Amino acid sequence: MLNLAALLEDTARAHPDRVATVLGAFRSTYAELNAAADRVAAGLLAHGVGPGDRVALSCPNLPYFPVAYYGILKAGAVVVPLNVLLNEREVAYHLRDAQAKAYFCFEGTPELPMGERGRGAFAQAPDCDLFVLITADPTAPAPEGETTLAGFGRDPGPGAVSRATSESDTAVVLYTSGTTGEPKGAELTHANLVLNAVICNRLFDMRPGDVHLVTLPLFHSFGQTVQMNAGLATGSTLVLLPRFDPDAALSLMESERVTFFAGVPTMYWALLNHPGADDHDLAGIAAALRVAVSGGSSLPVEVLHGFEERFDVPILEGYGLSETSPVATFNHMDRPRRPGTVGQPVWGIEVQVRREDGGVAGTGEPGEVCVRGSNIMKGYLGRPEATAEALDEQGWFRTGDIGVRDADGYLSIVDRKKDMIIRGGYNVYPRELEEVLLTHPDVSLAAVIGVPHEGIGEEVKAFVIRRPGAAVTEDALVEWCREHMAVYKYPRIVEFAEALPMTATGKILKRELS
Secondary structure, three states: OOOOOOHHHHHHHHHOOOOEEHHHHHEEEEEHHHHHHHHHHHHHHOOOOOOOOEEEEEEOOOOOOHHHHHHHHOOOEEEEEEEOOOHHHHHHHHHHHHOOOEEEEEEEOOOOOOHHHHHHHHOOOOOOOOEEEEEOOOOOOOOOOOOOOOHOOOOOOOOOOOOOOOOOOOOEEEEEOOOOOOOOOEEEEHHHHHHHHHHHHHOOOOOOOOEEEEOOOOHHHHOOOOOOOOOOOOOOOOEOOOOOOOHHHHEEEEEEHHOEEEEEEHHHHHHHHOHHHOOOHHHHHHHHHOOEEOOOOOOOEEEEOOOOHOOOOOOEEEEEEEEHOOOEOOOOOOOOOOOOOEEEEOOOEEEEOOOOOOEEEEOOEEEEEEEEEOOOOOOOOHHHHHHHEEEEEOOOOOEOOOOOOOOOOOEEEEOOOOOOOOOEEEEOOHHHHHHHOOOOOOOEEEEEEEEEOOOOEEEEEEEEEEEOOOOOOOHHHHHHHHHHHHOOOOEEEEEEOOOOEEOOOOOOOHHHHO
């Protein structure tokens, strides 16, 4: 028997009065967080949602996220975290694909109307029969005919509320797309996620007194494992920042005495180049900051060196994917770091770099990065063919990324076999956008690529061939994309073309586009 929620429960027993989550003036202890999760679990079970059922969750970095997350796990159900920027069409797809039985959705803001989108998507998902609205103010009255998180929970009564789950049971489904169009759900087991959190604790020497600044989105595997699961397992305090802003991040580092920061390269770039940085006590921030880790995409070496000089803390860069729970390789604290690399395999994980013929590449020879170990997903939900393509008979996961290893086993990621774009730390999958673009009546053909951008890493650009006689302008098509795609996905740049470069078999040569 193993349940990921045990990471929270164990710390709540040992340190009930320690502060678990912080948001502004709000403070929640471990005992309070665990009790709130128990009430969610009891509410789910009372509504007939239990072991094996999938429950979707749309919520930014607010104290309600871990409450719902661990409550779902305690009920024996499966958490399906959704990107908070998805539009109604995209949320509905995820609910239907996951066959979610229930959906917890934050009400959102006028700028990001998550509740409105969530209600519309819920109506389009026939298998989903429970909608729970998460309100910013838990004391606010529930909208007519709706159930809110505050009114949903039930008193679990005496005794344990958690339902028994096996280490091989699915705990979380994380949606990812690769290059195959529609997003697919990677099934991560309780063992995958518990062991990856424990590995992080060992890797980063996490301590009970650590204070994490959590600005990585908790719906993503990086923030979810490296900070929420690993941090709560060690009794750390999670200082939540719903939306990254360099000034807000520095203010919280200063006021909360943050010891642990995790970010994607664009966050480090923004902190390093923030014009108001000198208004903060940078010496005090540097004195408190003990660990900084980076992932999501390659961190430019000049940014790494600049940040380390200014904040006097080494950045540990690593690598992983949703399918690997996510941590697979990292620069270690107890070994020499090698800037420009993503380090060596973490404890219990094997990494190979393979040539196209399947053989193991030699030192310095590029090839596809393959990973095997306790962190590898059990498969893609409802997609046996995609699972068989990604996982071989020996349990190796083919990442689709191209890397090289040096003589000491340090891995460098040199290219992506996949066409995935990483825009400001968010994964953008070109084929998905191309398929949406092709629904526009004036679009005949489209190719989406990433182009370099100093501030966000990559910007999304679409090359479009218009239908004969079409009058749509580039600006009008950008606006249409904004209305039909999530805000982090839609192309900000559209370039019309008479033709696109292609291979003899009709595949677009994206490497010739820029």
